[in-house]
Amino acid sequence: MKIYNTLTKTKEEFRPIRPGEISMYVCGPTVYNYIHIGNARSVIAFDTIRRYFEYKGYRVNYVSNFTDVDDKMINEARAQKISVSALAQHYIEAYRADTAALNVQPATLNPRATNEITAIIKFIQQLITKGYAYESAGDVYYRTRKFANYGALSSQNITELEAGASEHVNVAEQKRKEDPLDFALWKKQKQADEIAWASPWSLGRPGWHIECSVMSTKYLGNTIDIHGGGQDLEFPHHENEIAQSEAATGQKFVHYWMHNGFVTVGADQAKMSKSLHNFVTVHDLLKTTDPQVLRFFMASVHYRRPINYSTENLEQAKNILQKFKNTLVNLAYRLNDSSISDRSPAVQAAIAQTERNFIKAMDDDLNVQNALAAIYDLLPILNANLSLAKVDKEALKHAQKLLTDWLGIFGISTKKLLNTVQKQDDEIVRLVAQREQARKNQEWAKSDELRDKLKAMGITVEDTPQGTRWRRD
Ligand SMILES: [Zn+2]
Structure with missing residues (x-):
């Protein structure tokens, strides 16, 4: 079997680390809202990939995280006047309900960032000890330039990255960094009402990128078979994950990087995203759409290609x-x-x-x-x-x-698919029986009328020596 590896930009023969087993980490949602169909696309793409591996007889150890603390979580909780953990709890439950409706198999494990603070602090300390990270005014940053292969996944060199980094608008944060390319591993609390944990550097919280390095290595090992996510995560998220993980462990982080394409919407095929305000949530869509139809629509497009939602x-x-x-x-x-x-x-x-x-x-x-x-x-x-x-x-x-x-x-599920026709079947069986009775009674006009009625329902009736048989056209 061949898999396209984003890191090498080629289709490679798939060879798992352990025969018959696959370790797979897929970046999960930030739980501050209902998932939109762009998020669902990623979940469905990797569930479909997982199911194919299972069809081929592999045992898949599938880990996907919940980002339950970050700026978006803090802002939304503030707006709703509830705690960050109450916000997370609500949208984790909504996520489970939406993905279950889409027949996504539950992950082997869904670790949550806020449950991993001790492991995250330990991981950051390791990076500081190895010279890959430094503390500055209570924050901790990663020394991007020290990691030789930085940019390999997203095919960018340091010059291009420097140009991008200089466009950053957060001047105060830039001043705390040694280099504009550096990114935050730990963020010091800014306001007293912000959720925070004690650490050797400050009362604060982890950055987003570090949680995936910690959870992937903790639950699946230093090196895993497959790491997945949307194409928008290639840079900087996955680039940063590689830099953090490989600097900490000294080992290759991921054998195969897989990225799914976007969901676009409208005639101009704009990418669907929360920031563009053109998103449809799964929660809303399922009020009017059969979940099996949405699932099939998304699963039937190649995972790397964009899906145009219409x-x-x-x-x-x-x-x-x-x-x-x-x-x-x-x-x-x-x-x-x-x-x-x-x-x-x-x-x-x-x-x-x-x-x-x-x-x-x-x-x-x-x-x-x-x-x-x-x-x-x-x-x-x-x-x-x-x-x-x-x-x-x-x-x-x-x-x-x-x-x-x-x-x-x-x-x-074919069982579910057939269940939805069960009701119509009962009606068909009743009409077919009525028609058979009419034929026995030689009521030909009535029999023809019933046959036409069935025809209008897309049913063809055949009279055989063994009795009347029907089928869908
Ligand atoms: Zn991630």
């Missing part, structure tokens, strides 16, 4: 899911009925070919679009067999299992 694109995802649903309903129906099985080598060959194409596509850096295209090609072949008097039960049973597993990788 109601048309959501509608398209809904239509594709409907096609899956139709085939799955017919599969369940025909596998249960009493028709005699008839082997179809052509259908069996098509299923085997789809299986190979699916794995080949997914093994190529999770090319979900090619993988789905392979499945879409199979559906009409299955549908054709399903409409015959004698189906290939063995082949169709295998196809049913494959479709269930494959949709599962995309976070779609």
